[in-house]
Amino acid sequence: MTKRSRRTHSPAFKAKVALAAIKGEKTLAELAQQFDVHPNQITTWKSQLLEGAAGVFGQEKAESKEAAVDLKALHAKIGELALENDFLSGALSKAGLLSAKR
Structure with missing residues (x-):
């Protein structure tokens, strides 16, 4: 029997x-067969x-803090x-190279 190569999902x-x-409509065995994954892997993903x-x-709180840092850097660059x-x-x-009119 040949081993299956490692898959990344x-x-x-x-x-x-x-x-x-999590829905619980099907058993782990049924889900494992449907998605072609080991039942232990499903349990691990569920707990994660x-x-x-x-x-x-x-x-939301973490993103707003990051945005404040970006704004400070942008304001500094604008200045x-x-x-x-x-x-x-x-x-x-x-030097006389720029006219008074803009």
Whole structure:
């Protein structure tokens, strides 16, 4: 009997199988046959889904903190570029290469 090569399943597939197990409409053996996965693997995915379910509702706070950091960096870059523009426009106008009209 030949061994099956190691398979990697996508997160979407794992979630689909775990949700089917949580629903409880079919037994683990039936789900294992339907999705061609070992019943122990289904149990593992189910427990991972249940453990990580609380994190789904807590993501809003984490994302807002990351966005604040990005805004600070963007504001700093905008200020830096505004200073460069002012400096260069002053230097060019002194050299006579930039007209007074904009």
